[in-house]
Every structure is written in C-alpha cells, then in structure tokens.
Amino acid sequence: xxxxxxxxxxxxxxxxxxxLPKQWREIAGAPVALWTLRAFAHxxxxxxxxxxxxxxxxxxxxxxxxxxxxxxxGDRAGSVRAGLEALAGDPPERVLIHxxxxxxxxxxxxxxxxxxxxxxxxxxxxLAVTDALWTGDGIRVTGTRDRNGLYRAQTPQGFRxxxxxxxxxxxxxxxxxxxxxxxxxxLDVAIVPGEERNLKITGPDDFAxxxxxxxxxxxxxxxxxxxxxxxxxxEGDHVVLCxxxxxxxxxxxxxxxxxxxMHAVTDALxxxxxxxxxxxxxPPSDPQWKGAASEIFLRHAVDLAGSKGFTISxxxxxxxxxxxxxxxxxxxMTAEMCRIMGMEADRVSIKATTSERLGFxxxxxxxxxxxxxxxxxx
Numbered sequence: 239x240x241x242x243x244x245x246x247x248x249x250x251x252x253x254x255x256x257x258l259p260k261q262w263r264e265i266a267g268a269p270v271a272l273w274t275l276r277a278f279a280h281x282x283x284x285x286x287x288x289x290x291x292x293x294x295x296x297x298x299x300x301x302x303x304x305x306x307x308x309x310x311x312g313d314r315a316g317s318v319r320a321g322l323e324a325l326a327g328d329p330p331e332r333v334l335i336h337x338x339x340x341x342x343x344x345x346x347x348x349x350x351x352x353x354x355x356x357x358x359x360x361x362x363x364x365l366a367v368t369d370a371l372w373t374g375d376g377i378r379v380t381g382t383r384d385r386n387g388l389y390r391a392q393t394p395q396g397f398r399x400x401x402x403x404x405x406x407x408x409x410x411x412x413x414x415x416x417x418x419x420x421x422x423x424x425l426d427v428a429i430v431p432g433e434e435r436n437l438k439i440t441g442p443d444d445f446a447x448x449x450x451x452x453x454x455x456x457x458x459x460x461x462x463x464x465x466x467x468x469x470x471x472x473e474g475d476h477v478v479l480c481x482x483x484x485x486x487x488x489x490x491x492x493x494x495x496x497x498x499x500m501h502a503v504t505d506a507l508x509x510x511x512x513x514x515x516x517x518x519x520x521p522p523s524d525p526q527w528k529g530a531a532s533e534i535f536l537r538h539a540v541d542l543a544g545s546k547g548f549t550i551s552x553x554x555x556x557x558x559x560x561x562x563x564x565x566x567x568x569x570x571m572t573a574e575m576c577r578i579m580g581m582e583a584d585r586v587s588i589k590a591t592t593s594e595r596l597g598f599x600x601x602x603x604x605x606x607x608x609x610x611x612x613x614x615x616x
Contacts, residue, residue, distance in 0.1 A: 241352055242283035242330040243394065244321035247271055247296075247338035248310025250289070255442045261338045262295055265445055266452040271296075273341035273452060275303055280345065283330060285321045286338075313412045315419065322403050329399050335416050336394035339439040342451045343394065347433050351396040354428045359401045360420045363432035364389035391415060392432040401425055459615040461548070463510025465502040470604035477605070479557065479564070480571035480588060481533060481578065486562045490605060493522040497532035499557055499588070502607035503575070504532070506553070507539035510613045511546060533578055540579050548613040550581060557590040558599050558606040564590030 251260035261271040271286070278284055284303060287310040288296045296307050308324045310317030318335055325333065332355050334348065347363055354361035367390060371383040395416045397405075402416065405423035413419045417427050435451050437444060474489020480499040490496035505515045513519075516535050520527045543550060553575070557564050564571075571588045579586070593599045599606055 239332055239355075240283075240330040241281055241332040241334065241396075242285065242325055242399075243278040243281050243334045243336060244285045244287060244318060244325075245271075245274055245278065245336050245338050246287050246310070246314060246317050246321070247274075247292075248287050248289045248317045249314070249339075251339065251439075253440055254444070259289070259292070260439050260445075262292065263445065265341070265449040269299060270341050270439060270448075271338050272299055274336065274338050274343070275300070275305065277341070277343050277345065278334070278336070278348065279303060281334075283325070285324050287317045287321045314415070315406065315409065315411070315413045318416060318419075319406050322399075322406060325399065326403075329403075331399060332396060333399045333402060334394040334396045335402075337438060340393055340436055341439070342448055342455070343436045344433060347430070347436060348394060350430050351394050354430050355396050355398060358428040359425045360395070360397045360417065360427035361430050362395040362415075362417050362427055363392040363430045363436065365392070365432040365434065366390075389429065390432070391417065392436050392438075395420075395427075397425070459548075460551075461510035461613040461615075463506040463508065463611045463613070465505030465507075465509060465515075465609040465611070466607070467498045467501040467505065468598075468604055468606045469496040469498045469501075470598075471602065477562065478532075479567070479605075480555070481574035482567055482570045484562050484567050493528055494520075494530045494535070495532055498605050498607045499555055499571070499609075500532040500536050500575070502609035503553055503555055503611065504536045504539045506609040506611035507536075507543055507550070507613070510611050511543060511548070513539075513542065536575075536578050543613055547615045549615070550579060550585075551612040551614045552585045552587070553579070553581070553609065553611050554587045555589070555607060555609045557588070558593055558608070559590065559604075560592050560595070560600060560602050564588075 247261045254260035256263055262269050284305045286305050287308050290309050306324050308320050351361050367385045367388040371385050372379045373381040405419050409419045420427050469490040469492045471488040472491040477484050477486050477490045478495050478497045568588050572583055572586050575586050576583055
C-alpha cells in the first residue's frame with residue numbers, strides 16, 4: 239500500500255513568540271520543520287505545505303528530501319486541501335496528515351497510524367484525558383466536566399486518500415483537524431494510542447521541552463561485542479574460513495561447516511546485542527544444522543541487528559593458527575564477509591597471528607578466532 243505524508247507548515251504560529259514562525263525556529267541544532275521532515279523521511283512521498291513568504295527558506299531546507307512544496311491557504315483545512323491536490327496526479331492509497339509543530343513524533347507512532355488504515359478508512363493518535371476537567375470564567379472555577387471518553391488529539395492523522403479527498407470536498411468550511419472533516423463525512427476513525435512525547439509546540443516553553451526530547455532521542459547507543467571460537471583439525475583437504483575454501487592437509491571439525499572465523503564474528507554480533515551465542519539461536523542438538531553453511535548464522539545476526547535499529551560500524555577478526563597461511567586469502571575473506579553483512583571493505587578487518595608454537599594452535603591441533611563487533615544506533 240502506497241503512503242504519502244502531508245506536513246502542514248503554512249501557519250504563522252504567533253502564540254509561540256519569536257521573530258520567526260515557530261516551524262523555522264531552531265531547536266537542538268536544526269529548524270523545527272527539519273526535525274519533522276526527518277521523522278517522515280522513510281516514506282516515498284512528502285508534501286510540505288508552506289506560507290508563500292517562506293518559499294526560499296523551505297527550498298533550502300528541503301534540499302536532499304523527496305519533498306513537493308505547496309503554498310497553503312488562509313486556514314488549516316484549505317492548506318490540507320492544497321496538499322491533497324498536489325498528490326492527485328499520482329494518488330497514493332493512504333495519506334498521513336501531520337502538523338509541522340510536532341517534531342518529536344516517533345516512527346513507531348507513524349507506522350502504527352499507517353497500519354491501522356488496513357481496517358479503517360481513518361486513524362489518528364490520541365491520549366485519554368486523565369486530569370479532572372473544570373469550567374471557569376478566567377478567575378474562578380464555575381463547574382466540572384466528566385472526563386470519561388475524552389481524548390487529546392494528536393497527529394499524524396491517517397486516511398485512505400480517496401475518502402479524505404471526498405470528505406474535504408464536501409466540507410463546508412474550516413475545521414480544527416482532519417478527523418473533524420472525516421467524521422462530518424461519516425468516516426470511521428480508529429483511535430491509535432498516542433505518545434506523550436508527541437507534543438505540539440504552541441507556546442514559548444514548548445521549545446525547551448521539545449529540544450530536551452529530541453536530544454534524548456539523538457543520543458547514540460554504541461555497543462561492543464566479543465566473539466571467540468575454536469575448532470579442531472580432523473580429516474580433510476581444506477578448511478572453510480570466512481566463507482572461503484582454503485586448501486590444507488586437514489579439515490576443521492564441527493557440527494556445521496566449522497567456519498571458525500565466521501562463528502567468532504557471529505558471536506560478537508550476538509554479544510553486542512546481549513543475544514547470547516550461536517548455540518542459543520541454532521542449537522547443535524538440532525540435526526537440521528549439521529553441516530550447515532555458517533553464512534546462515536551470520537546473516538541471522540546481521541538481520542537481527544538491523545531489526546533492532548543497529549548499524550554495524552566495524553568488524554575486527556583475528557585468526558590464530560600456524561597453518562594454513564591466511565595472508566594470501568585475506569582479501570577474498572574480506573570480500574565474502576562484506577557481501578554477507580552488506581558492509582564496505584574498509585570496515586571489515588581480517589588478519590592472522592601465530593601462537594609462537596605454544597598451545598593447541600602452536601601444535602597445529604586446531605584454529606582459534608577472536609572477533610570484535612561495533613554496533614551503533616542513533
């Protein structure tokens with residue numbers, strides 16, 4: 239299902255104070271509008287609806303983003319209609335409509351709203367009202383209101399594109415948000431649990447709150463993992479190291495293909511994620527893994543890292559053996575490991591050392607491998 243996002247940024251935001259409209263003021267080192275665009279950058283199509291006076295500023299901001307700039311109207315509903323019209327030539331199946339002044343929206347919330355459109359023509363995030371509600375005259379309390387069934391509305395508000403276009407076309411005038419427009423057209427709108435961090439910048443104090451949230455999100459999570467593996471020599475005429483077949487007078491023994499180098503790297507990745515080792519994910523007691531290519535294990539660790547939001551920054555592997563000689567085969571090993579992990583060669587180090595004829599590796603009874611992996615999530 240194709241999804242586009244419309245980010246409404248045509249307002250002047252006078253309540254926020256300052257010399258610039260709030261969407262162009264900087265927080266945490268970047269304009270509010272840029273933070274919001276980044277939150278939706280994983281979608282294939284973005285429309286930014288702006289005030290005509292902001293055209294040069296918006297063009298500079300959007301360089302490098304797949305963004306269509308559209309001039310808005312005098313009210314929010316008119317600006318949304320302008321955004322919808324910009325998509326009409328190649329309409330998406332779904333559209334998410336978001337206020338630019340909510341720069342702390344998470345990808346998780348964006349995807350939750352999008353997913354809800356599989357079963358409803360509209361979906362929007364909201365938080366249940368938990369505080370007591372009063373009425374007042376500005377000086378004193380004049381009454382109370384029941385908070386049951388009341389919600390604080392948020393964006394992005396998502397809709398099936400054709401349905402919200404028709405709803406806006408039939409709506410007589412302005413509206414507080416697109417849920418109001420949708421409900422006037424009798425569209426069902428599903429409630430998606432909102433997030434407290436998805437605040438809307440309205441007044442001067444909100445800038446500091448949003449900046450604190452964005453700085454917290456931007457903190458890097460750096461993980462280091464170590465892997466160590468050993469396989470003994472047995473009968474054979476070659477060994478498999480880092481996916482490369484290396485001629486040798488003996489082979490390595492193991493439940494799988496005994497690729498000691500790839501096993502050490504795989505365990506280093508699992509270790510950085512606190513995910514145990516190969517044996518946890520691929521038990522040697524399971525006959526289906528007997529003789530299995532170690533690429534299966536490494537690929538699983540790489541995919542798991544990606545699913546957790548980590549990028550593999552670098553791999554450092556040392557093979558410990560007297561023979562075979564690793565140097566002549568190291569470039570081929572690096573290329574194969576890079577292929578499997580989707581990494582550049584300057585981030586994968588494969589080298590070898592001897593143990594000066596000491597220990598089991600010195601007696602040529604087997605090969606040991608030590609690996610370090612660095613994972614980064616920002």
